[in-house]
Amino acid sequence: MGDIALSVAADGNANGFSAVQAKLAALQRTAVQLHEHAERVxxxxxxxAKTAAAGADLSAAAQVDGRHVSAxxxxAAHFGRVARGARGLSGSADAMHRAAGRVRSEHRAEYGGVQAAVTASRARQAKPGFYRQQ
Known part of the structure; x- marks a missing residue:
């Protein structure tokens, strides 16, 4: 899951079209992995939680001390809270996956043509960001 911690260099080499597409793809993969893991948790x-609740019911039916049943x-309640938290994390990871996919598609739509023209040209191209006005 550490794939998203890719380096981002200021010189532009790590921020070219292909590098950004790769970083967004890694973010999507990692989000899917997190989503799946959170679902399993x-x-x-x-x-x-269900097993603990059943244990509490059986203990109460067996007239176990009320303090133990309460514990x-x-x-069981804590297990339920963890399950709800994991579902929330899963939902957030799923939203992150969809958002990264949209950004990746928008990036491809915006800069894909430029990338195609650059790779088709034999002329050496300036590094990304060279023409940026400051």
């Missing part, structure tokens, strides 16, 4: 925590119910 949420599923596991929901199962744990088990509290554990």
């Amino acid at each position: 949420a599923q596991r925590m929901r199962a744990n 088990i119910e509290e554990v």
